[in-house]
Amino acid sequence: YPKYLLLYIGQLIRRKGIIQVLKALNIFGDQEIGFFIVGSGPEENNLKTFCKENKLQNVFFEGFQQQDELAKYYALADIFILPSFEEVWGLVVNEALSGGLYVLSSKYAGASYDLIRNGWNGEIFDPENVGEIIRLIKRVKENIEDIREHRDDISKYACEEFGIERYT
Numbered sequence: 001y002p003k004y005l006l007l008y009i010g011q012l013i014r015r016k017g018i019i020q021v022l023k024a025l026n027i028f029g030d031q032e033i034g035f036f037i038v039g040s041g042p043e044e045n046n047l048k049t050f051c052k053e054n055k056l057q058n059v060f061f062e063g064f065q066q067q068d069e070l071a072k073y074y075a076l077a078d079i080f081i082l083p084s085f086e087e088v089w090g091l092v093v094n095e096a097l098s099g100g101l102y103v104l105s106s107k108y109a110g111a112s113y114d115l116i117r118n119g120w121n122g123e124i125f126d127p128e129n130v131g132e133i134i135r136l137i138k139r140v141k142e143n144i145e146d147i148r149e150h151r152d153d154i155s156k157y158a159c160e161e162f163g164i165e166r167y168t
Contacts, residue, residue: 002034002058004141007077007101009070009092012041017083017106017127022047024133026054033137034058038065038073074099078148079140083127084109097121097158100151104136115162121154 010016018037025035037047040063051059062073074080080096080103087109096103097115103122105112116122125132140147 003032004144005077006035007073007080009038012039012043014043015086017085018047020083020127020130020133021081022050023130026056028134036060036062036073036077038062040064074101077101078144082106082109085127094162098155100155102147
């Protein structure tokens with residue numbers, strides 16, 4: 001796998017905004033960055049076609065995975081990205097933070113405002129702005145060692161602050 005790995009988990013439908021990340025990666029053109037796309041849906045063929053037409057490498061379509069298989073993707077990845085144009089909550093943000101991942105979360109996801117501490121465990125962004133996505137990916141890559149160093153802190157914070165025990 002490439003040196004730096006982004007991860008998306010969810011349905012492959014238009015409102016999830018995955019094409020925006022692919023456009024950003026295509027423009028950025030950094031071969032050290034890979035992108036795991038875990039999920040399935042009606043947009044899968046369009047996303048694969050975009051990758052093929054643009055010769056976009058290091059994009060790994062993993063298909064639908066059962067819940068117990070997701071931990072390996074959270075462990076392999078460095079950054080989780082949720083580029084949704086519309087998202088009531090976004091439970092994958094909780095899961096990614098619990099796994100210690102730094103999360104780039106859409107300003108349209110309800111979870112963003114309750115769970116993301118900007119610059120510490122993630123950042124909130126406008127998924128309609130491809131330039132902003134590029135800047136975020138670039139900044140994350142430049143700070144990846146610091147981000148990797150505090151994965152345990154991100155996970156611990158998430159588990160303590162939004163864990164089942166606390167909400168029960």
